Amino acid sequence: MATPHHPTGHGPVTGNQYDAPGSQVHPPAWGSSAPVTGGHGHPYPVVCRACGGRSAVDFKVRAHTGILVMMRFEHLDGPFCRDCGLAVVRQMTYRTLIIGWWGPLSLVILNPLTLVWNLVAHLKYRALAPSAPAPGRTHLDTGPPVLRRPLAYVTLIPLAWAVWVVTQIVSHST
Template sequence: MNVTVRGHQGILIVMRFLRMTGPFCRNCGVALCREMTGSTLWQGWWSPFSLFLFTPFTLIWNLVVRIKLNKLQAPIPGQPGPQLDPGTPLYRRPAVLGALIPVLWFLFVTYRSMSGA
């Protein structure tokens, strides 16, 4: 299936947009989606526009791609060419802790506004 998996890195003022497009089998697509989504969760929040716009869009895009990839059948053993190992699920990787960054930012702003600072 032809899909585009996206990644995003917010670097204070500068942003970097990543993407990989191609015909992926289920295993290769899931592996790539997990890797790029994990990187985005960890590195995507570090600029103002990234925090509110680009990182959430990228995460939603990859979620839609992942749903499409899950509909594919698993590759048959013995197919030609190497296949990527999907690895551990995203929720079991350390990069998922990057999802706490916007939550902590929101709590910090809320605390500061309530304390009158």
């Protein structure tokens, strides 16, 4: 560890010029984010896994993508703070809106369920008090709101198709 920078011309290097390597004095570094143990009744015993923010809640965020018979279920576990949670909900909802509709089961059941789940997640994270990230860390990037992203409106195509199918079924079944 110690690299003695010794100027020339002063004789041989004697041992007492080296620092003793045994003294390891660690400053009390942040990073040992030990969860609060034993503190029963603590209102927020969890910290945000993305930024270390102090007021966080553990609620899963989901995404579903389905194209024909290929379906993929994703989820991201918390805990997240308010800002990071909303960022994750936005990202995953956006993906679900674009490529979540393109299979029969996805369109009718799985995608609507995923969106409702994420709506609940959105409400849960929005209800949290904002918390500052831990030193040296930042919140996840929230990006623009989902409905301000043009591609989100791809979702209108399968929805229109579904509405058309339902009206056809209803109007022909009487």
